[in-house]
Amino acid sequence: MxxxxxxxxxxxxxxxxxxxxxxxxxxxxxxxxxxxxxxxxxxxxxxxxxxxxxxxxxxxxxxxxxxxxxxxxxxxxxxxxxxxxxxxxxxxxxxxxxxxxxxxxxxxxxGGAGGAVVALGTGAIAVGHGGPGTGGWRRVDGWGHLLGDRGSGAWIGRQGLEAALRTADGVDTDGAALLAAGRRRFGEPATWPGQLYTRPDRAGVLAAFAADVARLSAAGDPASLALLATAGDEAAVSVLAALGDDLPPRVALTGGMAQAGGALTAAFADGVAARRPDVEVRQAQGxxxxxxxxxxxxxxxxxxxxxxxxxxx
CATH class of the missing domain: 3.30.420.40 (ATPase, nucleotide binding domain)
Incomplete structure (x- = not known):
């Protein structure tokens, strides 16, 4: 069977x-x-x-x-x-x-145990549960890429493109590496709205750019490092809200963006420890x-x- x-x-x-x-x-x-x-x-x-x-x-x-x-x-x-x-x-x-x-x-x-988990994929959502034989599920975020999904791939991609466009507009120079990456993926900035606003798979397209942000972060780009660190801290805030004060004090980070490691996962662990030092941050089992x-x-x-x-x- x-x-x-x-x-x-x-x-x-x-x-x-x-x-x-x-x-x-x-x-x-x-x-x-x-x-x-x-x-x-x-x-x-x-x-x-x-x-x-x-x-x-x-x-x-x-x-x-x-x-x-x-x-x-x-x-x-x-x-x-x-x-x-x-x-x-x-x-x-x-x-x-x-x-x-x-x-x-x-x-x-x-693995079915109690605690809270935040999943960062294309979207982002945190859930808490007491484990087998206990009460129900509770949710934080998961509002979609236009209204929430804080720290997700789509969120990171959108933030990265916004930083790139600030540089394209001459507002600052912080997003220079992101602008170059955006041009490689999408072409000239003037075409970006037309490519993104009309697509039913917009969230996935934005999340694809998050991979570029992660690569730039690994190479030491300050703007990308800061962006991934902010995403990790947002994930920490969400997972602790889902955990509350009544669930077993353990949390985990999972999803495709968790594989980015580096600044994101470090900021997640640091964010949990700073707010709830009693909570154990576990490596995801699966x-x-x-x-x-x-x-x-x-x-x-x-x-x-x-x-x-x-x-x-």
Missing amino acids: SVLGIDVGGSGSRVALRRDDDGTRDELAGPGAQVGARGSSVAEVVRALLRDAAARWPGETATLTGVGIGATGLTSLVEDPGSLAGAVTQEVSAPVAVAADAVTAHLGAL DPLDGALHLARLAAEGTVVAQEDFVWT
Whole structure:
């Protein structure tokens, strides 16, 4: 028997099959969810990943014991996340749990233990939970790249381009390296609004520029270093707000931007220590796809507790 985990983000998606008999695991990649006038394409991405999984692993997907899905934008951009769980259940004939991507990030990073996690990917969201047998989930941020997602890839990319344009405007010279990187990626600044404002995958495009910011930071560019440090501190503020005073005092940073390391992760650890020296900063045990597989196992066991805005079964 096997379980299936699906992780859908703004820049890409993945599906993993884990076999219970020998613990082996296989993965496939897919596109990210796009946001347009009709909301998010999460459901379409999930259906495509299920088709790909069935084609690649026909025997195992026919006898699944559970499916766990973590996806971005479920609470704000998908009209009825519960219907997605029902639709997938009909396709796979197995118990299904669908969760906000922050929930699967938490499950992956802390292995199901209590505490708080901030996930910095294309977007950013922090969640806290007391662990098995305790109360519900709580959320901080996750408002999307236009209103929040502080410290995320899209946030870093946008801030980096803003700094570049200040230099292009002659306001200051701090963003010179960022301006050069922006020109390499997007061309002349006058074309940037037209390239960004009209795109349904704008958040992912902004997050792609965050990789340029991270490279400049690693090379010692002061503006990029400061930007990543600010992102890490924003993540610390969010994760502590999600932790509150009543959850086990442990936190973790996860998501694609956590891989930037350096100034961002150092600022995160320093920001937590400065505000809550009693809180342990843990290295993430796994990523959101690991969390989706953990959720799939809980679904197979029948121990998933549904909670509006966080988990649907």
